[in-house]
Amino acid sequence: MLTGTRAFTLGVVALGALVAAAGAGCGSDSGDDASDPSCVSTREYFTSQVYGKAMQTCAGCHTPGGAADARGAKFKIYRDTYPDFVTANIESIRDYAKLEIDGKPVLLRKPLGEREHGGGAVLTEDSDDYKILSKFVNDLRSGNDKTCDGDGQLGVQYLDNRTTARKAAITLAGRFPTDEEFAQAGSDEGLDQFILKLTNEDLFYDRLREIWNDALLTERGLDAGNGATFFNAPELYDDRYPGYSSVNRDWTSRSITQEPMRLIEYIVRNNLPFSDVVAGSYVVANPYLAKLYGIPHDKPVAPENFLEWKRIDFSPVQNRQDNANSPMETTARPVAGLLSTPAFLNRWETTPTNKGRKRSRIVLKNFLATDILKFAQRPVDSTALTSVQNPTANSPMCSVCHTVVDPIAGGFRGFNENNMSRFDAADKWHDDMLPPGINSVQMPPQSYGSALMWLGAQIPRDPRFGISIAQVMYKGIIGDDPLAFPEDKDAPEYQDRVRAYNIQNDWFVKVGAEFAASNFDLRKLVVNIVRSAYFRAVSGDSTKDGLHQGLGQGRLLTPEMLGRKFRATTGLYFFLNAAAVKDEQRSRDGYLRSDFISDNDWRLVYGGIDSGDTTKRIETMSPIMVATSQYAASIVACRVTAYDFTKVAADRRLFKNVELNTMPFTPRANADAPLGAVPDAEAKIRENIKQLYFRLLGETVETDSAQVTGVYNLFVDVWKDLEDTDLKGGGKNKGLPNYRCVAQDDWDKGVTFAPDNNGNLQASFPKLADRPDKTPYQPGMKLDRDDNFTIRSWQAVLTYMLMDYRYTHE
Structure with missing residues (x-):
């Protein structure tokens, strides 16, 4: 966007090819040009x-679960928190009209207070709002719908394929x-194939887990002691049992914490339907989790x-023994994708009074594209609630939300409200x-x-599921x-913002349906998403x-x-210390740790999250983030x-275009000698x-442009200063x-790993060859x-370039 953190180039240009709005056509009954902005x-x-204007009052009562709905009113208005509320409302009005x-x-009599309208008169016949409503209703009754080309209305230009x-x-x-991949991406079909190729690479799965943990926050950290709920392998978490070790406890804690995100990774790695994220009836576990x-x-x-995360088509086994003399009770727990994992159940805990509603809220937000916290206006007078018996069911001010939240909360029945992961079907x-x-x-x-399995199977059947997954991936x-x-x-x-909202909402509906x-x-x-505007x-x-x-970008x-x-642009991660550590718990390719990725303190300093105390990423750079990025840039530039x-x-x-001896000038014999330009060096x-x-900032510039000239002058100024200092210092x-x-x-080349004194796998690299004195430099x-x-x-x-805004932003 043109405001905020986005770096969006100015200028009026033509649109590239934004996916058309769902249901939008290229013409209208009125004969207007549908591509006309x-x-x-x-x-x-x-x-x-x-x-936005005429029916705001109606929406307060006629929303599902509202006062009018509770009294049996047939007419419904969906609030803007409902995905594709535009289509739902137009069809509702079309039928009722x-x-x-x-x-x-x-529909035109009720707002005037006629025909026993429960809300009385909310509009007058001479008001602008009533005239707006009348025009719309009459247009629908006459079939005089109008469609426009959402693409043409945006008026933007795309990045080229490269x-x-x-x-x-x-x-x-x-x-x-690579150069070959750039060539492949020259065509639209080739670009699509290249994007698909990227989604099959190891680092994409890291990115995928980060996207979904940003939404679900399950990597807050869950201790292996949660295994007591299952009582299958106490040696993994209880130091009273033979075979216990703090190392096993640590790896078990990591395993139980990472289970939800590893399930998502497994589903995508193996080209399974993403609906398995809530409907999968199998477990994805590594050896620690499987034993637990x-x-x-x-x-x-x-x-x-x-x-070694693998699919296991068995339910987790939960054991319980109340005392030494009682028989062991064994229960097979229901499995519903990540919803039944201890990491999810503990991250979104419940209580005897909350009754699963927090879990329901998270399900609605991340899998049904519905933010229940924005679902209805909050009541102002709390005394209006205390006077009603069981207000969550009987007060319209509460039921508007609870009629949506409570049934889904019931899907978690059987999971204990004090011991979050414990399950009892009875x-x-x-x-x-x-x-x-x-x-x-x-x-x-x-x-x-097995209520959660039933709920998990129903969720993907709702059209909101596809929209919701599209919105989470869009955000990521x-x-x-x-x-x-x-x-x-x-x-x-206001009009432009509504138009932007409509175009994006329709795009979500379309890509969600295609998904x-x-x-x-x-x-x-x-x-x-990548092909979109x-x-x-x-x-x-x-x-x-x-x-x-x-x-836009930025x-x-x-x-x-x-x-x-x-790593992508320079070949080197930012390491806080010269030694590099293998990040053995993230990816199979054995790539080296970046402190921005693995070090919790560095992540938080640079606006990251820990999924517990800090749950929202900073989206605008703070002074300390600027300083951090500058420090990292100087270290990477120095090393690489x-x-x-x-x-x-x-x-x-x-x-690639220069050598060590590509100097702008010939070094002088003394400080009084003039500088002589080296032929072709400047070019x-x-x-x-x-x-x-292009590589670092993603910009295509010409060699004689102001941008290149500015950087070239920096190069020359530094070179002159170094050369002058060398002359004055006697070489x-x-x-x-x-x-x-x-x-x-x-x-x-050939990195190897060996444990250090703390048990961390430390990288060892082959050494470059020594350079004998006065020997001309040779590669290697x-x-x-x-x-x-x-x-x-x-x-x-x-x-200078790694510190640029365009490097820390994309």
Whole structure:
């Protein structure tokens, strides 16, 4: 968007190819040009005028569960918290508008207080709101619907395929495309195939787990002591049992904590329908978790088998013995995707008074695209509630939410409200709540013993499921929350904001439906998001900020994404210390730890979350985040510049167009001698800066552009200063002063790991060859000298670019 943290280029341009709004066509009954930016569709007129103005009063009572609904009113208005409320409301009005008395629609009589309207007169016949409603109702009755092209109304230009491929590779899979992949992505079909390829790579699964943990927050940390609920392997968590070790307890705690996200990873890795996230009747476990659950696994319990997450078609076994003389009671627990995992049940705990409603809220928000906290206006007078017996069921001010929340909460019946993970099929449900169910469908009594499995199977059948998954993935990939319906109808940009909301809402409906039709193939959903204007828009009309909400580049990278971007673009993670540690609990490829990814303190300093105390990422850089990114940029630039020059030009990531001796001037014999330009050196340096602009910042610039000239001048200024200092110091300014800047390890070859004194796997790299004195430098040699002042000049350039806003944002 043009405001906030987005870096959205100004200028009026044509639209690329945003997916058309669901149900939108290319013409209208009125004969207007549907691609005309001034076109106002029936949907938009309803949203901005009818719902936004004329029927706000109606929505308060006629929403499902509201006062009018409780009294049996047939007419319903869905609030804007309901996914695709526009379609639902237009169809509701269309049907109700057919009813008439004495030639006048009942829908136009009721607001005037006629026909025994329970709410009395809420509009007058000469009011603007009533005239808006009358026009809309009559248009629907006459079939005079109008459709417009949502694409043409946005008026934005897309990133080209090459730049899209770069951005997708960095943000989805933490790497940079090869030349062959750039060529493949030149066509739209090739771009789609490249995006699909990215979703099959190890680092994408890390990104996937991060996206979903941001939504569900289950990685807060769950201690292995939760295994006492199952009582299958007490040696994993209880030091009173033989075989116990703190190491096993630690790995078991990690396993039980990571179970929900590993289930999501398994589903996508194995191309299973994503509906299994709530409906899967199998367990995905590693050896630690399998032993805790009392189910079989083909690998022994050992740290090296932590990543052996496999599908097991057995239910977890729960044992209980009240005392030494009583028989052991064994229960098979119901399995419903991640909903039945201890990590989910403990993260979203319940109480005897909450009665599963918090869990219901999380299910609604993340799997049914419904934020119940925004579902209805809060009552002002609390005394109106205390005077009603059981207000959650009998007061319209409460029931508007509870008729939605309580039945889904009933899906968690059987799970103990004091011991979060304990299950007892014989537990009774609460008589003061609505029966378990979903969408007015009651759960059959025979399913009470496995209520969560019944609920999990129903959720994907709801069209909101596809929309909800699309919204979670959108938030993770784009970095913005889905647009909210604008409430200030007097705001100058109200009409544009409504239009932006409509276009995005219809897009969510469309991609959600396509996701469901693909048997919930998450990879295809990712392709749709990357191909959309929300990922690719790059420029638009500067007077249309309201219309361009959520569009464009400029999302602040999370600490994990920034850590991977360092690796993708420079080849080197940011390491706090020179030694690197293997992150053996994240991915099979054995990649090295980045402190931005694995170190909790660094993540929190840079705006990350810990899923417990800190649950919302910072989306605008604070001063300490700026300082942190600058420090990291200087460390990476220092380390990677010399290392890149140890390779032959074809194998370099950053400096393919220059050599160590590509100097802008010939070094002088004395301080009074003039500087002489080196032929062709400036052209090579400028070309390399141009390539760095694309690789690091995603911008295509020309070698004679102002951007390149500015960076070239920085290079020259640093080079001159180094050369001058060397002359004044008698030739003693040619060493690399900081040991971190010396290239002595070959980070790209043959890394091996061995445990240090703390048991952490420490990386060991092959050493670069020693360089004999006065020997010309050859690739593959240790590089600890800067004889031509070019290494430190390029370090300055790299530091400058890695600190750029466009590097810390995408």
